[in-house]
Amino acid sequence: MNDRLRDMQGGRGTLTALHLFLVWAMTAAAVPVFGVGLLVAGWADGIGAAVLCLVLGVPLVVGLLTISALPMRTVLPLYGSLRRRLGWAVLVFVLGTLGIVAGLVAYGRDVDLGSAGTRIALTGVPYAVAAAFFVPSRWVRLGALAALAGAVAYGCFVGPALARQGEEETQAARYREHPELLFLGDAPPGLQVSHAEVGPATFIVDYRPIREGYETGYVGLVVRPPAPRPPDAPSPPRRT
Numbered sequence: 070m071n072d073r074l075r076d077m078q079g080g081r082g083t084l085t086a087l088h089l090f091l092v093w094a095m096t097a098a099a100v101p102v103f104g105v106g107l108l109v110a111g112w113a114d115g116i117g118a119a120v121l122c123l124v125l126g127v128p129l130v131v132g133l134l135t136i137s138a139l140p141m142r143t144v145l146p147l148y149g150s151l152r153r154r155l156g157w158a159v160l161v162f163v164l165g166t167l168g169i170v171a172g173l174v175a176y177g178r179d180v181d182l183g184s185a186g187t188r189i190a191l192t193g194v195p196y197a198v199a200a201a202f203f204v205p206s207r208w209v210r211l212g213a214l215a216a217l218a219g220a221v222a223y224g225c226f227v228g229p230a231l232a233r234q235g236e237e238e239t240q241a242a243r244y245r246e247h248p249e250l251l252f253l254g255d256a257p258p259g260l261q262v263s264h265a266e267v268g269p270a271t272f273i274v275d276y277r278p279i280r281e282g283y284e285t286g287y288v289g290l291v292v293r294p295p296a297p298r299p300p301d302a303p304s305p306p307r308r309t
Contacts, residue, residue, distance in 0.1 A: 097193030168195025180228030
């Protein structure tokens with residue numbers, strides 16, 4: 070009896086792993102293509118084309134998610150009927166897409182998400198994590214909760230801290246290469262240095278408001294050496 074129960078649990082674990090792998094693989098393959106198509110359609114042909122792409126793409130992704138639930142239909146009542154599988158697929162699509170949006174927001178804040186291949190692979194992770202919460206296994210759900218907590222911690226705290234550290238290191242490297250940037254005078258009242266650049270024959274400094282969004286203002290300073298005077302040009306008059 071115990072051996073039979075152990076075999077049943079082992080078979081259910083295999084089906085669960087296959088199910089979550091299919092969710093990840095299908096969404097990692099389909100969602101990036103869908104997102105790029107949506108962006109290109111909206112950029113090239115306007116909102117109408119983007120809406121059409123949305124209408125065609127969403128049912129496709131939901132259909133793929135429904136297919137990924139087929140290995141579990143004989144194990145869990147939730148996947149027993151097509152209607153239930155469709156409802157589950159829609160819910161996983163909504164939750165996973167929210168995770169994608171959160172990832173895009175973090176990426177827009179310079180949080181490092183790896184190379185292009187890594188980012189494509191990560192696209193399917195929110196959908197797999199969302200699907201894992203519907204699996205009636207305490208360990209699978211705890212794993213999904215840990216993955217969600219890790220993603221939130223990295224996107225909200227660790228990633229931005231690493232981005233700031235990388236920016237500071239880049240700025241320090243610029244100062245080591247151009248130490249004259251360290252000798253800037255004090256910024257005008259209410260402004261701070263937002264950009265400084267030293268070229269072969271130019272020196273550029275930009276100042277922006279300290280409380281950006283509440284105050285408007287911009288100061289730009291560009292210094293260039295005077296153009297060389299032709300040898301036969303008359304000298305400027307001297308003051309006495």
